Amino acid sequence: MDSILDLKGRIGLVTGAGQGVGRQVALHLAANNAGGVVVNDFYAERAEAVAEEVRRLGAEALAVVSDVTNYESVQEMVRQAESKFGRVDILVNNAGNAGPTQGLSGIKPFWETGPDDWAHWLGTNLYGVLNGTRAVVGGMMQRRYGRIVTVISDAGRVGEPHLAVYSGAKAGAAGFMRGLAKAVGRSGVTANCVALAGINTPGVAGMIPNDEALKKMLRSYVMGRLGEPDDAANMILFLASDAASWITGQTYPVNGGYSVSV
Numbered sequence: 001m002d003s004i005l006d007l008k009g010r011i012g013l014v015t016g017a018g019q020g021v022g023r024q025v026a027l028h029l030a031a032n033n034a035g036g037v038v039v040n041d042f043y044a045e046r047a048e049a050v051a052e053e054v055r056r057l058g059a060e061a062l063a064v065v066s067d068v069t070n071y072e073s074v075q076e077m078v079r080q081a082e083s084k085f086g087r088v089d090i091l092v093n094n095a096g097n098a099g100p101t102q103g104l105s106g107i108k109p110f111w112e113t114g115p116d117d118w119a120h121w122l123g124t125n126l127y128g129v130l131n132g133t134r135a136v137v138g139g140m141m142q143r144r145y146g147r148i149v150t151v152i153s154d155a156g157r158v159g160e161p162h163l164a165v166y167s168g169a170k171a172g173a174a175g176f177m178r179g180l181a182k183a184v185g186r187s188g189v190t191a192n193c194v195a196l197a198g199i200n201t202p203g204v205a206g207m208i209p210n211d212e213a214l215k216k217m218l219r220s221y222v223m224g225r226l227g228e229p230d231d232a233a234n235m236i237l238f239l240a241s242d243a244a245s246w247i248t249g250q251t252y253p254v255n256g257g258y259s260v261s262v
């Protein structure tokens, strides 16, 4: 029997794929018979390096530098993708955290912040998802096939006190996916979210300065460890495959038991 995860030559575009979860998603797509993978990042050298890893797995790759917060730049990225591969079948809206230039340290309480502090959270985690989706969904509907997977956070489901704006941006992205799913389902396009808790990536490494901090953090995790990019990419690959063709408008936690729900 063929693998239920076989992507049958479909074309994937992964935002923020230069490291962490997005990199692993690009590699998972390549390893599961994607016809091509568009590797997006804000940083050229990261995108190029991952595109090279994709090629080493035997799939075609296109590295594209684009800031997903910029509507025009995302439109241009999709034009480049279509000119190389003809179409985009799978979009993974993965770029997130604090955006490309802000770290996750030194975050102030909400009541000490203003619009300038909110912009980078909303820009990448909410507008980035709108921009990416807007650029590909029309073509998907015309071709009557599409998979959109948006990476959110358990912060958007259960709230994180020190990441209130991020929590709101991720919840907004999930609400958008739910509405979109209802609008595009009859055109053969699915739209889902994967909600992650702590995953061991370069982006969050700075939040865990030492073993003591890690031990404290892990008290909240039923499985007693942080997630690895593979843990996230496994679920994203499933939702991107034909195996998930009757699943839409949903949010799936991949969180080591950080939060549980019915």
Ligand SMILES: NC(=O)c1ccc[n+]([C@@H]2O[C@H](COP(=O)([O-])OP(=O)(O)OC[C@H]3O[C@@H](n4cnc5c(N)ncnc54)[C@H](O)[C@@H]3O)[C@@H](O)[C@H]2O)c1
Pocket: 015, 016, 017, 018, 019, 020, 021, 022, 040, 041, 042, 043, 046, 066, 067, 068, 069, 093, 094, 095, 096, 097, 098, 099, 100, 101, 123, 124, 128, 151, 152, 153, 154, 195, 196, 197, 198, 199, 200, 201, 202, 203, 204
């Ligand atoms: N790692 C975690 O613990 C965790 C937990 C919950 C949710 N998430 C979510 O998972 C996703 C991946 O997280 P990660 O930790 O692997 O990320 P990361 O920070 O390690 O890497 C993200 C990559 O995306 C790129 N990027 C960021 N903003 C961009 C933009 N505006 N345009 C283009 N590229 C951009 C960065 O340059 C970087 O290479 C994000 O959406 C994040 O919010 C992560």
